Amino acid sequence: MERTGTRAPAGLRTRQIHAVAACYFVASFAALGLPPYLTAILPSLGDTEARWAGLLYIVPTVFSALGAPLWGRLADRYGRKRLLLRAQLGLAVSFLLAGWADSLPAFTAALVLQGVLGGTFAASNGYLAAALDGHRLSWALTLMQGAARLALVAAPIVVGSLSPWVSPHRQYALLAVLPLAAALMLAALPEPPRPAPQAPGTPAAGEAEAAVPAARSPRALYALEFAFVLATVISYPYLITLVGQRLPGLGPFASGVLFALPHMCYPLLARPVHTAVAHRPLLGAVSGFALVAVALAGHWGAGTVLSFVALRLLLGAGMTLGLVSLSALAADACRGRGPGRMFGTLEFISKAGAVVAGAVAAVSNDVWGPAAPIVAGSAVAALTALVSTPTLLRWSR
Structure with missing residues (x-):
């Protein structure tokens, strides 16, 4: 990977790429670390046998899939940074609502909002793709996958370690601070320029051999x-x-x-x-x-x-x-x-x-x-x- 301080074609520095990956990592904690504990959360919401755990596990995934194409089109039209900030703030709001929900319908609605308002992975990748190209972009996307893997490993461990002091249900509200902090960090990053349209499949200058x-x-x-x-x-x-x-x-x-x-x-x-x-x-x-x-x-x-x-x-x-x-x-x-x-x-x-x-x-x-x-x-x-x-x-x- 290139050294810190070098510039990508659109002016995005390596440390800024790392910042985007780090923001995705911290914002993924609640999304990846808390669903395995649904069987412990649902009894306090009236589902004593946690029968809805399997369905609720995939609710954010389903609604994230449905909303992702729309948010992607809006990002191309109104700016990738704006939509990336929207995704992080959307997660913060939905986590707060989930953490303070006092009934199963309210908790389910919060998970629906998490899927609809989230989409941080696609938003982060779209932001990077608007500023990078070729080898640097593929490595940036590789870093994003690394952030997802680390969150998948670390988040359940951290949630389990906090459980004696804060219930997994209330940790939704506690961990809402993470996407909020990520949004504040991302606010300092530049908005990638909108390059002139290029014919699909045409290699960037100097990269014909890499196509x-x-x-x-x-x-x-x-x-x-x-x-x-x-x-x-x-x-x-x-x-x-x-x-x-x-x-x-x-x-x-x-x-x-x-x-x-x-x-x-x-x-x-x-x-x-x-x-x-x-x-x-x-x-x-x-x-x-x-x-x-x-x-x-x-x-x-x-x-x-x-x-x-x-x-x-x-x-x-x-x-x-x-x-x-x-x-x-x-x-x-x-x-x-x-x-x-x-x-x-x-x-x-x-x-x-x-x-x-x-x-x-x-x-x-x-x-x-x-x-x-x-x-x-x-x-x-x-x-x-x-x-x-x-x-x-x-x-x-």
């Missing part, structure tokens, strides 16, 4: 994004249950570590992987899908701590390859297009994949047990790798 044919089609990017989210997220909900069945003597902390291992790999591997795949993103994506397929398939027969650790680390390598490659594809696909609209659509596709993954995981677990969703994720990843290979071979000639 990747695969990334010229947003449709290919959208398909790969949906498949990757579906293949990986489908393995999340019932992993702890599977580990508990296979390793009954393992405590909850160790099970949590096994769950988090793939996400811990990303910060360690992202930089070298980005260097390797920045100019070969389709190859990186296909390789990532292949590793994910092998790692998830291995969970079917895993029965020891060592085997689970090895498979989780292999899954982490595959997830890093896939996520970094998708960032590089996105950086190329948005060239010459409205970044707000493109990243809004990309977030819609990603959230749709997560919703489908949750539904398929629930159904397959009910029918075949906790290993079934993980094997289904392996099948999706393997099929995507096989379908993408002919295109990869054709473009490599």
Whole structure:
């Protein structure tokens, strides 16, 4: 990555890129850290058996997916910084309402608002894409994914540590200060200029050699994004249950570590992987899908701590390859297009994949047990790798 103080084509400094990623990280704490505690929150709101936990878990995701394309178009029209600030302030308001809700309908309405008013990931990516291009943009998007991985690992731990003093329900209101602080920090950043329209797929000056044919089609990017989210997220909900069945003597902390291992790999591997795949993103994506397929398939027969650790680390390598490659594809696909609209659509596709993954995981677990969703994720990843290979071979000639 470039040294601090160098300027991107539109004048965005490296430390400002880091600021955007940091703001996304802190704003994601409540969004990612509190939903796992819905079963502890809902009894105090009248749902004594927490029957609505599964549905409420995906409510913000569904409404975020529905709102993302609209917010993206508005960002292209009225300014990316304005819409990024709107997203952070929207999260702060919705978290405050959730933290002080005293009934299940009020809490549900707050989660709906969280989805409708949020969308910080698409807004942040749209802001970066309006100021950066090529290699720097793909690395900035890689940093954003790193922020998401770190929040996914750290947030549940922090929420659990605070629970003896502040209930998870009231932590919504407490953690509302994080997106508010992020908005104040972002207010100091510049508004990216609106560059003159460029024909889709046309490389920026001096980057013709870095243009990747695969990334010229947003449709290919959208398909790969949906498949990757579906293949990986489908393995999340019932992993702890599977580990508990296979390793009954393992405590909850160790099970949590096994769950988090793939996400811990990303910060360690992202930089070298980005260097390797920045100019070969389709190859990186296909390789990532292949590793994910092998790692998830291995969970079917895993029965020891060592085997689970090895498979989780292999899954982490595959997830890093896939996520970094998708960032590089996105950086190329948005060239010459409205970044707000493109990243809004990309977030819609990603959230749709997560919703489908949750539904398929629930159904397959009910029918075949906790290993079934993980094997289904392996099948999706393997099929995507096989379908993408002919295109990869054709473009490599």
